[in-house]
Amino acid sequence: xxxxxxxxxxxxxxxxxRLLYFFLACSLVVSAYVDTASADxxxxxxxxxxxxxxxxxLLEKCGKPRYKDKGYExxxxxxxxKKVRVERWYYKKSSRRLEQIVVIHKGxxxxxxxxxx
Numbered sequence: 806x807x808x809x810x811x812x813x814x815x816x817x818x819x820x821x822x823r824l825l826y827f828f829l830a831c832s833l834v835v836s837a838y839v840d841t842a843s844a845d846x847x848x849x850x851x852x853x854x855x856x857x858x859x860x861x862x863l864l865e866k867c868g869k870p871r872y873k874d875k876g877y878e879x880x881x882x883x884x885x886x887k888k889v890r891v892e893r894w895y896y897k898k899s900s901r902r903l904e905q906i907v908v909i910h911k912g913x914x915x916x917x918x919x920x921x922x
Contacts (some may be wrong), residue, residue, distance in 0.1 A: 844917045844918070844919060845917065846917065847896075847905045847917055847919075849866045849867035849868075849896070849898070850866075852866040852867070853866075854866055854867060854907065854914065854917065855914070855917075856913075856914050856915060856916060856917060857913055857914060858913070858914045859912060859913060859914075860894075860909055860912065860914070863894065863907060863914065867896055870894035870895050870896055870907070871895050871896060871897055872894075872895040873892060873893065873894050873895070874892070874893050874895075875890065875891070875892050875893070876890075876891060876893065877889065877890055877891065878891045878908060878910075878915075878916070880910065880915060880916075889910050890910070891908050891909060891910045891915070892908075892909045892910075893906050893907065893908055893909075894906070894907040894909065895907075895920070897920075903919050903920060903921065904919070904920035904921060905917060905918070905919060905920070906918040906919075906920050
């Protein structure tokens with residue numbers, strides 16, 4: 806009887822190990838996705854910035870960005886995929902927060918991307 810309970814305990818430990826491995830693998834996949842995630846909004850203190858807002862509203866709520874650059878991004882416009890000229894504003898409020906990259910096209914925020922720490 807004692808031999809049977811030992812086998813049962815060993816199987817239970819193996820099952821817990823597989824489950825733990827599964828959750829760790831899932832966590833890695835999710836964390837890789839989060840680094841390049843795109844959001845519809847982010848907070849500057851108590852104020853919220855959303856896609857569709859103007860750069861003036863962004864400056865009013867968050868202040869000057871840490872850095873700006875210009876480039877091209879693929880975007881969906883009027884039902885078709887186009888490469889458009891954009892301006893990117895980079896915000897990072899502290900070393901503990903993730904960088905927020907605000908993408909502006911034609912005077913409107915078209916995307917908010919989450920960067921690295």
